[in-house]
Amino acid sequence: MADRGKREPTLGVREIDGVEAAGAKVRMLGTSLPVYAYSTDGLLIDTGPTRLEQVFMPFFRDRRIDRLAVTHVHEDHCGQAAALQAEKGVTACVPRGAEERALRRARLPLYRRIFWGPRPAFAPEAFPDRIETERHTFEVVRAPGHTRDHVCLFESSRRWLFSGDVYTRSQPSLIFGEEDVPELVRTLNRLLELDVGTLFCAHAGVVEDGWRALATKRDYLLRIGEQVRHYRKLGYSLKRIDRVLFPKKPAMTRISLGEWSSLNLVRGAASLSEVGDQRSEIGIQYRK
């Protein structure tokens, strides 16, 4: 992604096996985060935030977009849905249960309004079970955890998984307050039953060995769960465990007033015993 020199964000576009990955970085107070939208065969998966509208919109204008698929209604995934509907009249599919929220302008904490920009109201349709384009069939897979109604899109003949915010990174040190860690582990386990090849992530970009990436994240979360349970048995509070496991606190935790924090991860991991210790063979590398 080209974003050197000037602080103005620029769009990097890369084509992988018929999918165009368009990405740019949002920066604020020393923090930066890449964000990607994916376009293939008339389908756009996620839009990026309104703060990057001027960066993304020329790309959107130049593409055939018949339909927009929104993995979840966070502002960095559908911020530009309203503008795209005004510009191209596209249908916007959202997860079942998220239609009401899409119909209203999102009420966001100040830091998110500044970081991503507002998320205007747009006209949603609930996802069907699968989306057919001229060349592809995308199964809509329920993938709760990051949000309750998050979905992924899986194209089995190409082994593509469009994962929204299920992955983001293999070993996150902080997570969003809304995330449900046991639910996320169950989702990762279900996704690992699919024959995933390339992962198209909204923040990590294109990950070639998607299955291994998902397994690494699932095993990491289980390992944090084990560590949390170990310290709980020694009588440590969750805050103390957080300080032991994650002594460095990134700027985002302060900026977000704790909405993004390692404490969220520790709290969520504390209930992981209910999920069961389902490891892949890759998990063995974490055993000491």
Ligand SMILES: [Fe+2]
């Ligand atoms: Fe999200």
